[in-house]
Amino acid sequence: xxxxxxxxxxxxxxxxxxxxxxxxxxxxxxxxxxxxxxxxxxxxxxxxxxxxxxxxxxxxxxxxxxxxxxxxxxxxxxxxxxxxxxxxxx
Amino acid sequence: xxxxxxxxxxxxxxxxxxxxxxxxxxxxxxxxxxxxxxxxxxxxxxxxxxxxxxxxxxxxxxxxxxxxxxxxxxxxxxxxxxxxxxxxxxxxxxxxxxxxxxx
Amino acid sequence: xxxxxxxxxxxxxxxxxxxxxxxxxxxxxxxxxxxxxxxxxxxxxxxxxxxxxxxxxxxxxxxxxxxxxxxxxxxxxxxxxxxxxxxxxxxxxxxxxxxxxxxxxxxxxxxxxxxxxxxxxxxxxxxxxxxxxxxxxxxxxxxxxxxxxxxxxxxxxxxxxxxxxxxxxxxxxxxxxxxxxxxxxxxxxxxxxxxxxxxxxxxxxxxxxxxxxxxxxxxxxxxxxxxxxxxxxxxxxxxxxxxxxxxxxxxxxxxxxxxxxxxxxxxxxxxxxxxxxxxxxxxxxxxxxxxxxxxxxxxxxxxxxxxxxxxxxxxxxxxxxxxxxxxxxxxxxxxxxxxxxxxxxxxxxxxxxxxxxxxxxxxx
Numbered sequence: 001x002x003x004x005x006x007x008x009x010x011x012x013x014x015x016x017x018x019x020x021x022x023x024x025x026x027x028x029x030x031x032x033x034x035x036x037x038x039x040x041x042x043x044x045x046x047x048x049x050x051x052x053x054x055x056x057x058x059x060x061x062x063x064x065x066x067x068x069x070x071x072x073x074x075x076x077x078x079x080x081x082x083x084x085x086x087x088x089x090x
Numbered sequence: 091x092x093x094x095x096x097x098x099x100x101x102x103x104x105x106x107x108x109x110x111x112x113x114x115x116x117x118x119x120x121x122x123x124x125x126x127x128x129x130x131x132x133x134x135x136x137x138x139x140x141x142x143x144x145x146x147x148x149x150x151x152x153x154x155x156x157x158x159x160x161x162x163x164x165x166x167x168x169x170x171x172x173x174x175x176x177x178x179x180x181x182x183x184x185x186x187x188x189x190x191x192x193x
Numbered sequence: 194x195x196x197x198x199x200x201x202x203x204x205x206x207x208x209x210x211x212x213x214x215x216x217x218x219x220x221x222x223x224x225x226x227x228x229x230x231x232x233x234x235x236x237x238x239x240x241x242x243x244x245x246x247x248x249x250x251x252x253x254x255x256x257x258x259x260x261x262x263x264x265x266x267x268x269x270x271x272x273x274x275x276x277x278x279x280x281x282x283x284x285x286x287x288x289x290x291x292x293x294x295x296x297x298x299x300x301x302x303x304x305x306x307x308x309x310x311x312x313x314x315x316x317x318x319x320x321x322x323x324x325x326x327x328x329x330x331x332x333x334x335x336x337x338x339x340x341x342x343x344x345x346x347x348x349x350x351x352x353x354x355x356x357x358x359x360x361x362x363x364x365x366x367x368x369x370x371x372x373x374x375x376x377x378x379x380x381x382x383x384x385x386x387x388x389x390x391x392x393x394x395x396x397x398x399x400x401x402x403x404x405x406x407x408x409x410x411x412x413x414x415x416x417x418x419x420x421x422x423x424x425x426x427x428x429x430x431x432x433x434x435x436x437x438x439x440x441x442x443x444x445x446x447x448x449x450x451x452x453x454x455x456x457x458x459x460x461x462x463x464x465x466x467x468x469x470x471x472x473x474x475x476x477x478x479x480x481x482x483x484x485x486x487x488x489x490x491x492x493x494x495x496x497x498x499x500x501x502x503x504x505x506x507x508x509x510x511x512x513x514x515x516x517x518x519x520x521x522x523x524x525x526x527x528x529x530x531x532x533x534x535x536x537x538x539x540x541x542x543x544x545x546x547x548x549x550x551x552x553x554x555x556x557x
Contacts, residue, residue: 001100001103004103004104004107005103005106005107005141005144008107008110008111009107009110011111011114012110012111012113012114015114015115015117015118016114016117018118019117019118019126025123025180025185027123027176027179027180027183027185028117028123028126030176031117031123031126031127031130031173031176032117034130034169034172034173034176035113035114035117035130035134038134038138038165038169039110041161041165042106042110042138042141045141045142045145045158045161046141046145049145049148049149054145054149054154057154057157057158057161058157060157060161061157061160061161061164064161064164064165064168065164065168067168068168068171068172071172071175071176072172072175075175075176075179078179078183079179079182079183082183
């Protein structure tokens with residue numbers, strides 16, 4: 001049953017990956033990356049249970065953190081980039 | 091007793107799987123960014139909760155469960171905040187929602 | 194990145210397991226996604242999108258490391274690849290522009306060189322011992338001794354830590370010095386600006402509609418900061434028992450302050466962690482590490498020989514490992530924070546006039 005859950009998570013990750021490839025806006029990609037990261041955290045948890053060694057959840061906690069900071073960084077820097085592009089267009 | 095716990099845990103996990111797949115299908119199929127955020131972020135929170143509860147029931151009361159719930163709290167804190175920031179950034183950048191059906 | 198070569202098996206008390214079919218399927222799916230990501234990166238034009246995909250790439254490879262039981266490596270890959278590199282690459286993009294430039298020359302010659310090199314490498318692998326065979330020389334050079342002796346010689350459960358911090362203490366010292374040198378290099382090229390005081394902040398040009406802070410993010414960041422710092426300390430001092438150690442803890446520490454900078458701005462963050470203090474800490478970590486070696490020499494042992502640090506060699510090893518991991522953590526954290534500040538300072542300045550030409554149609 002953990003195997004089924006892992007398979008479902010992998011399918012979800014694949015779908016999110018497709019959205020990250022297709023875009024079209026950069027925000028779609030960030031959304032997809034965010035979703036991908038969340039599901040990676042869950043996959044680590046499920047994988048740990050599947051292989052009978054659920055001790056490595058520290059990694060999951062860390063991925064959740066990194067994922068959040070990555071999304072925020074992307075948003076902040078894209079704001080600044082947009083601002084520059086506006087100035088250049090003027 | 092064990093069977094009952096397994097059953098409930100299985101129920102939670104399949105609920106989580108269903109919600110996750112719905113969200114993933116949503117961000118693939120919906121027409122514009124805002125609807126996609128809607129699909130992804132709303133299903134995400136409950137999906138995470140279902141997965142964590144399902145796994146916690148399997149492991150019983152120990153450090154692993156504590157870490158699982160820490161992950162849950164963290165994802166509950168960051169997920170909605172990230173979605174909010176994403177939508178707000180897209181909105182200030184002038185991204186318009188699709189309001190009419192394209193032919 | 195830094196720790197990649199030291200992949201000792203983590204078989205603490207369990208015998209090697211046979212992988213089930215499901216684990217194999219998970220591995221294959223992850224690798225396929227990895228390949229797809231690489232092709233997408235090659236094809237895409239928007240550098241911003243490419244950086245986002247690199248984040249996914251890192252998460253995927255970290256997941257593969259987890260599947261290979263190399264948890265410490267997975268930790269480092271996630272920290273450096275998905276965390277710090279993504280943030281630094283995004284900061285760089287603000288300065289360089291967001292579109293791939295059209296190459297000026299044809300790609301035929303590079304393609305030719307790459308094909309020849311690749312073919313030579315593949316040809317070279319044919320002579321290598323069978324992949325994954327436990328009898329390969331790579332697994333018996335020193336690994337046997339580490340696995341057999343480290344529980345009695347050093348006595349900590351995480352063998353990766355004992356190899357990194359004690360058996361290969363010289364290597365790790367070198368890595369810490371590399372990190373420190375990177376800081377020196379970055380600071381000689383980029384400056385970290387002084388924090389603006391409140392009065393001068395007022396004089397600054399009015400904030401545009403984009404510059405307004407995100408109150409929700411600020412609140413969430415404030416809730417998370419203590420949590421992240423406690424988690425960093427846990428990873429720092431739990432490195433003897435589970436995955437983790439100085440490098441990873443340093444990165445997590447840095448991530449806490451990066452989050453603060455992203456939500457509250459560079460001025461507040463510089464007030465929290467003043468630049469001179471960061472510089473002193475970065476050097477101080479290296480000194481703690483090297484100093485441990487000198488102390489062990491003064492006590493009559495070799496450089497970085499922790500056995501002499503206490504009456505009992507095993508507790509000497511424990512003390513030595515904890516102290517040098519602390520040095521590593523301090524250096525890595527302060528170097529990463531300073532490098533990030535330098536990148537943000539550069540990103541805040543206007544781009545150097547150069548207008549982007551030949552924009553592809555603006556899909557992003």
